[in-house]
Amino acid sequence: MGVSVFDVFRRVLPDSGQHKGTSNCQDKECLKSTREGKPFCSMHIEQAPYIKNILRQLADRNEEAKLLEKRSARLDPDSFFIRETLLLLRTKDFTSKALGRHFAMSNYAAKRLIAQMHRDGLAKEIKTGSDVTISGLGERDLREPEE
Numbered sequence: 366m367g368v369s370v371f372d373v374f375r376r377v378l379p380d381s382g383q384h385k386g387t388s389n390c391q392d393k394e395c396l397k398s399t400r401e402g403k404p405f406c407s408m409h410i411e412q413a414p415y416i417k418n419i420l421r422q423l424a425d426r427n428e429e430a431k432l433l434e435k436r437s438a439r440l441d442p443d444s445f446f447i448r449e450t451l452l453l454l455r456t457k458d459f460t461s462k463a464l465g466r467h468f469a470m471s472n473y474a475a476k477r478l479i480a481q482m483h484r485d486g487l488a489k490e491i492k493t494g495s496d497v498t499i500s501g502l503g504e505r506d507l508r509e510p511e512e
């Protein structure tokens with residue numbers, strides 16, 4: 366699901382080997398120097414604005430996943446899972462199981478996400494036996510031919 370936080374850390378952390386000059390870590394208490402013009406050493410990398418932002422988004426996503434496991438809680442329309450699902454629906458329909466797998470959430474949580482998006486008029490919920498499928502309202506980027 367996109368760029369993992371580890372990829373991001375790796376990109377921001379200094380590469381081993383290549384030295385392109387050193388500077389001082391911007392943490393006030395820290396005496397370490399950093400390589401390749403990186404603003405923070407590896408101990409203080411979480412202070413970099415980009416990393417702060419990523420960590421906040423991951424925390425938000427955890428909160429949203431917890432909300433979906435509750436019976437009555439609702440997601441904010443601007444939530445990560447709703448925005449991400451709208452993007453996914455531009456390519457194809459998703460069963461609740463497939464959506465749950467994609468987001469590493471329970472089938473129950475995926476069904477609640479689908480039900481809310483249906484109620485909010487963001488997508489269509491189609492009952493298929495014991496499962497539900499979510500279908501987008503807009504044009505598909507990769508539209509399959511219709512009869």
Ligand SMILES: [Zn+2]
Pocket residue numbers: 390391392395396397405406407408409
């Ligand atoms: Zn430091």
